[in-house]
């Protein structure tokens with residue numbers, strides 16, 4: 074059975090870095106499809122080596138798009154798709170996700186022999202197209218990327234509200250460290266408060282920038298590094314995870330209290 | 335003529351801090367109305383001393399809301415409103431802004447004897463309700479808050495796309511420093527690239543946290559400080575600004591080039 078995972082988190086928190094590196098880890102032994110659902114359209118850059126044409130942009134040029142117009146093969150045969158977003162100020166920012174999901178369904182991309190599908194989804198607002206991987210039959214498990222910072226945890230709590238509303242399954246919280254004091258403990262307490270768990274901790278590392286500059290993942294550029302090992306471990310723990318919860322988000326007073334305490 | 339200003343920027347960049355402090359600066363000699371258009375609903379906390387009831391939440395309880403249900407007087411008689419946002423996963427995150435604008439119009443709040451109206455608007459996505467202060471007859475001038483970081487400038491460039499699309503007037507870029515190397519220069523070059531200017535630079539300061547913890551602005555808690563002076567200067571430069579441009583946003587390749595260069 075295909076493992077269908079959605080990764081959510083505040084913009085800039087590190088979703089694409091984590092998604093591309095765990096996809097690279099899975100690619101050793103599995104058929105993987107990565108679908109970028111962030112208007113930034115840069116989830117797959119380090120897997121493909123370049124920015125992909127987005128589904129939205131392809132459909133502006135071609136009325137009948139084929140699989141080869143929107144699905145591209147990257148590192149170790151990871152399949153890559155970027156939804157894209159409309160021009161700012163023109164309709165719903167999440168429209169690209171809706172259009173991409175419909176097209177991939179129509180082109181029967183989802184019925185391929187895939188072991189893992191990973192959605193990388195903008196989490197600053199949980200609405201419109203950005204709620205689609207949660208609400209419709211696209212992803213079975215959700216993981217939230219956060220750091221110990223207020224803004225990241227606020228967004229994580231908001232995403233928990235969305236998951237609960239849309240009856241999704243929260244598999245766990247991924248701590249992508251920013252170097253905050255006591256960061257791992259703060260994130261563990263947050264996970265406990267929302268009735269989930271920390272499924273992985275990824276340290277801050279220069280190797281991320283060094284590989285990113287060459288449009289590569291850490292796994293490709295520095296396969297022997299400790300950082301690559303952290304991503305492999307996370308990939309493994311997510312793959313074998315069987316504990317899911319409906320999160321118990323904090324209301325605003327509880328959240329402020331939690332952060333001050 | 336009432337000065338009607340919208341402040342946009344990436345979530346967490348410092349909009350509310352800047353909006354509340356320049357409102358406090360204006361309050362000396364002017365009638366000011368501050369309208370929070372961020373689902374976080376915390377723009378006015380340091381002006382009122384507490385979190386305000388949001389328009390959306392008030393309308394859940396009362397079908398006929400009055401001015402006193404949604405407009406609250408804070409520091410130095412600054413009038414405060416919070417739009418609020420719907421529960422994540424339930425409809426458009428910008429719905430609170432639309433509902434609040436309609437209610438304030440109906441209650442004739444805008445026809446009051448106001449010198450300055452300031453909108454604090456989420457800028458991670460420029461769509462739905464978040465585009466309303468740009469597209470409809472609510473604000474005449476837009477200012478974008480950014481730092482020297484990639485994510486903040488990416489969002490600023492996106493907001494420029496929205497302003498251009500919706501034919502808004504960009505008054506300038508406000509640099510809220512994060513302590514990045516060469517930050518002011520990076521932001522000046524960005525402003526030049528999009529055919530705008532830097533209208534103010536606000537240093538990073540502990541006084542922000544120290545006053546925020548007491549739900550006060552820097553102007554209220556530390557009126558004699560250098561930081562308060564920076565906010566007063568910005569308020570002054572914005573108030574007297576008469577140069578507006580339709581921004582010239584960068585496309586994605588130009589933006590990547592700009593940031594690498």
Ligand SMILES: Nc1ncnc2c1ncn2[C@@H]1O[C@H](COP(=O)(O)OP(=O)(O)O)[C@@H](O)[C@H]1O
Pocket residue numbers: 082083084085086087088089090091249250275276277278279281282285
């Ligand atoms: N563990 C890490 N260590 C160092 N830098 C990181 C790490 N994770 C992410 N980054 C950096 O943070 C920035 C944002 O990461 P990204 O994955 O693009 O975020 P998102 O997809 O959530 O917007 C990138 O420039 C990336 O290089």
Ligand SMILES: Nc1ncnc2c1ncn2[C@@H]1O[C@H](COP(=O)(O)OP(=O)(O)O)[C@@H](O)[C@H]1O
Pocket residue numbers: 343344345346347348349350351352510511536537538539540542543546
């Ligand atoms: N100039 C500054 N110096 C230090 N901290 C700041 C400064 N401006 C903002 N902050 C901090 O950054 C955080 C986010 O600021 P805020 O104004 O709430 O952002 P936004 O309204 O854009 O989401 C706040 O915790 C605030 O204390």
Ligand code: SF4
Pocket residue numbers: 164165166167198199200201202203425426427428459460461462463
């Ligand atoms: S639903 Fe969300 S993404 Fe769509 S227009 Fe509204 S705020 Fe924007």
Ligand SMILES: [Mg+2]
Pocket residue numbers: 088089090111113115116193
């Ligand atoms: Mg990303």
Ligand SMILES: [Mg+2]
Pocket residue numbers: 349350351372374376377454
């Ligand atoms: Mg704010």
